[in-house]
Amino acid sequence: MSGWIDISQRLVKGIPIWPGDTPFSYQLSWSKEESGSVNVGQITLSTHTGTHIDAPFHFDEEGKRVIDLDLDLYIGRVRVLHLPDPIQIGIEELQSKNLKGVTRLLIRTDTWIDRSAFPHAIPPVAPELAPYLQEKGIRLLGLDLPSVDPLDSKELPAHHALTDHGIHILEGAVLDGVDPGDYQLAALPLPLAEADGSPVRAALKRLE
Numbered sequence: 001m002s003g004w005i006d007i008s009q010r011l012v013k014g015i016p017i018w019p020g021d022t023p024f025s026y027q028l029s030w031s032k033e034e035s036g037s038v039n040v041g042q043i044t045l046s047t048h049t050g051t052h053i054d055a056p057f058h059f060d061e062e063g064k065r066v067i068d069l070d071l072d073l074y075i076g077r078v079r080v081l082h083l084p085d086p087i088q089i090g091i092e093e094l095q096s097k098n099l100k101g102v103t104r105l106l107i108r109t110d111t112w113i114d115r116s117a118f119p120h121a122i123p124p125v126a127p128e129l130a131p132y133l134q135e136k137g138i139r140l141l142g143l144d145l146p147s148v149d150p151l152d153s154k155e156l157p158a159h160h161a162l163t164d165h166g167i168h169i170l171e172g173a174v175l176d177g178v179d180p181g182d183y184q185l186a187a188l189p190l191p192l193a194e195a196d197g198s199p200v201r202a203a204l205k206r207l208e
């Protein structure tokens with residue numbers, strides 16, 4: 001056992017996607033039988049498939065693209081909090097938690113229970129939380145949810161507030177059964193030069 005816990009959704013046919021977005025597919029362009037030497041695959045997917053990060057360009061024309069994001073955001077020490085079934089994720093919900101010295105924060109809500117389907121409703125992040133987290137020194141916020149805003153939001157107030165306060169976003173982590181505490185995080189995006197988001201392979205390793 002390596003000690004790494006995979007907190008990524010598996011990229012399989014039928015993985016739930018944002019309503020109307022591009023379905024995930026993997027297929028062989030050439031089979032070994034056809035080519036005589038190798039299997040070669042191709043993938044089609046939305047940049048917001050499964051466990052993924054948002055680049056600010058997702059919701060801001062002038063925002064950073066994936067390639068511009070600091071790798072340090074996605075590798076290093078992270079704190080996992082358990083906030084079971086919150087109405088929203090706001091200052092009140094986090095007030096009793098000690099966030100001293102935390103730069104990366106993952107919140108387990110356990111609200112996306114049926115992972116075979118896209119959820120109908122999710123607890124949103126309160127935009128007021130952004131300055132609060134910035135003050136604590138947090139630069140990455142990750143959730144076990146497909147968005148930080150209500151699913152029908154067009155203004156995306158939490159996405160904008162977080163970005164305006166220097167906080168980057170990781171969505172769709174699988175935190176079922178992950179105990180609260182401190183871990184090592186690895187969740188690097190792909191080196192997509194122009195993209196608005198990227199799937200990540202996200203993993204945690206417990207720190208003693």
Ligand SMILES: Nc1ccccc1C(=O)C[C@H](N)C(=O)O
Nearest residue numbers: 018021046048054146147148171
């Ligand atoms: N894929 C989409 C298609 C259409 C409209 C929104 C989305 C999103 O991805 C929004 C969500 N806040 C996200 O960052 O994952």
Ligand SMILES: [Zn+2]
Nearest residue numbers: 048054171197
């Ligand atoms: Zn996204």
Ligand SMILES: [Zn+2]
Nearest residue numbers: 054147148171
């Ligand atoms: Zn998002």
